Amino acid sequence: MSAQPNKIPTKRRLLLASDRSDQSSELASILQAVGQVDTISTSAIPESPSRDLSGIVVDINLRSAESVQLVRNKLRADAYREMPRLFVLADALHHGSMQAWALGATDTIARPFDAQGILQRIRAAFPDTESYDETDRGKALNRGVEAAHGVLVRIFNRLPAGEPLKFSDIVEAENKIIKAIKHSSLREWLTTVGCHHTDTYRHCLFVTGFAVAFAQHLGMREDDQRRLVRAALLHDVGKAFIPVEILDKPDPLTLEEMEVMRQHPRRGFDALTAQGGFPPEMLDVILHHHELLDGTGYPDGLSGKEISDIVRLTTIVDIYAALVEKRAYRLQFTHAKAFAMMEEMGDKLDQHLLHAFRPVAFGHY
Structure with missing residues (x-):
């Protein structure tokens, strides 16, 4: 023949x-x-x-x-x-x-x-369809979650004890995180990390997952995806310096406790700036991810063009992740309700970016 x-x-x-x-x-x-x-x-x-x-x-x-x-x-x-x-x-x-x-x-x-x-x-x-099977998917997902978790352990356990956080630690983890979400799915990532017993870890892992999926959805170049992964994973690094009784409080924070919590962007920025070796865009996200376009955010009250694109994007995934996560003192919001609440924030958020985020927010469950 x-x-x-x-x-x-x-x-x-x-x-x-x-x-x-x-x-x-x-x-x-x-x-x-x-x-x-x-x-x-x-x-x-x-x-x-x-x-x-x-x-x-x-x-x-x-x-x-x-x-x-x-x-x-x-x-x-x-x-x-x-x-x-x-x-x-x-x-x-x-x-x-x-x-x-x-x-x-x-x-x-x-x-x-x-x-x-x-x-x-x-x-x-486009994975090789003959050699890439479900077992590979599971392994990639587990390796990604494990790598991200390892970074968070360094942040929250070792950084307050005086052990420096190295930029190379983040770079080593980012490849596995990107591969995990690309070769499995955002839904599988969220399901896996959603079982974490520590609220702060779970939130950072949620934000990282949403950020990677958003970057891939937006068609970002690989280098830009990496920058966003690093920034998302470290955005709450300053919470390592917030007292555990405030960080893990099972009830809503008092005004005084909230004021302490609002110090975390500056504390994280100062710690990594003092260490040196971290790119400016990462430090920008760490310091400014709670800034809002209308100037009502913190810690610097930035507005409009003073807020960079990577910060705008991280702010959106940070808020969305917080709304759809389980909290001890409230039920999580549905995806539709969370997204509607963010739309109602109007000119506080970049609504063009929020609109682009919609398929990611609604496409993983």
Whole structure:
């Protein structure tokens, strides 16, 4: 029996949806190095993808309302929710990135194409379907949670005792955390860490999970994802210096206790600044994650453009995580109620970012 000449001996099968006149031929030829590529028009995206599909690559004109609507209608289906969705950006314009995020991109690549860079992104974004099984998923999840927990132990047990926290400790953990959420799911991460007996640890792990999932949903570059993981994991480092009787109090805090608690951003910032070696954006998040755009936050009362993008993003996931977590003195809010409460905060939060966060908030349960 003769071999099938057109069959590609590969383990990945990718769907390339294109509205370009050349059917994205350059991109298709690059993708064929790592998988079988089925190129279709955007109007032909199936309502439900076949089970052997590793992921979808979308190459459309993000300024075309017609193309965007076609893709939105198809990819909003539950069948695509857990599938990697990589979008092609024509340039680095903010508009294109925002459109891709709003359409549910889990990663992005940009023209002009860098073949090696694209292949690395594809291998990371679309797991090898023949060798990556549920056992691997579980192992990746456990390794990620264990790594994050190890950082928190260093923060809350060792830092107050005078043992320095090293930036290398965070870098070592971030790879495992990103892989855990990319290769399992945010839902599995939250289910696992939600069982933690310590409220403070659980909150930091929730915030980290939401931050990673949000970064991946927004199609952030890997370096930016890493920066956000580090910042989210360490955002409450100052709570290591708050008395345990306040930190773990099972009842609402008094005004005096709340004033002590509100010192944690400054205390964390001062501790890591004194140690040195931590990037400015991490210190920015640690100090300012309770600032609000209308100037009513703390500790510095920043407003508007004084608050950086990474702080705005961390603030959103921090507040959302706090609302949906179980607390000893109140039941957790439903996802819908928590999100509605944040929408009602109006100009205190970046509502554009909050809108982009909606699919993450509602897509994991």
